[in-house]
Amino acid sequence: MALLLLAGAAVQAAGTTASAEDAPATATTASAAPGADAPAAAPAPDTPEGLFDRLDRNGDGAIDAEEFRNAMARRFGRLDADSDGRLSGDEIPDNARIATFADADGHLSHEQFQDAVPQVFADVDADGNGTLSLDEMRHARREKQP
Numbered sequence: 001m002a003l004l005l006l007a008g009a010a011v012q013a014a015g016t017t018a019s020a021e022d023a024p025a026t027a028t029t030a031s032a033a034p035g036a037d038a039p040a041a042a043p044a045p046d047t048p049e050g051l052f053d054r055l056d057r058n059g060d061g062a063i064d065a066e067e068f069r070n071a072m073a074r075r076f077g078r079l080d081a082d083s084d085g086r087l088s089g090d091e092i093p094d095n096a097r098i099a100t101f102a103d104a105d106g107h108l109s110h111e112q113f114q115d116a117v118p119q120v121f122a123d124v125d126a127d128g129n130g131t132l133s134l135d136e137m138r139h140a141r142r143e144k145q146p
C-alpha cells in the first residue's frame with residue numbers, strides 16, 4: 001500500500017515536472033510572435049480585391065460608410081508610425097487619396113483625416129448609392145494610377 005502511495009506521488013511529481021516544462025514551450029511560442037508583425041510579411045494583397053475583402057467586414061458585398069470609416073480609422077493608426085496623432089508626409093503613401101487632404105506642410109492631423117474620410121467615401125461612391133462596390137473600388141484605384 002505504501003508502495004502504491006509512493007508510486008502515486010511519483011506520478012504526481014512527474015506531472016508537475018511535465019507542466020513545468022510546458023511553460024518554456026509556451027514562452028517560446030510567444031517569443032515567435034513579434035516576427036508576425038513585420039509589415040513586409042503582411043499577406044494582405046494591396047489590390048482592390050484584397051482591400052475590398054478586408055473592408056467588407058459583414059461580407060454583404062458592399063462597403064458601407066461605417067465599414068469604411070472603421071477601416072480608415074485603423075489605417076490612420078497604422079500609418080501614424082510615430083503615434084503623434086498626425087500623419088507627416090513620409091507617413092502618407094503617395095498614391096493614397098487622403099494625401100490630397102494634407103495641408104501645405106504635407107501633414108494630415110487626425111481631425112483633417114476624419115474630415116477627409118466622408119469626402120473620400122463620396123468620391124469613390126461613383127453611383128452615389130451610399131455603399132462602395134468592388135467595381136467602384138477598382139475604378140477608384142485606376143483613377144489614382146499615373
Ligand SMILES: [Ca+2]
Nearest residue numbers: 056060062063
Ligand atoms: Ca459590408
Ligand SMILES: [Ca+2]
Nearest residue numbers: 125129131132
Ligand atoms: Ca456605390
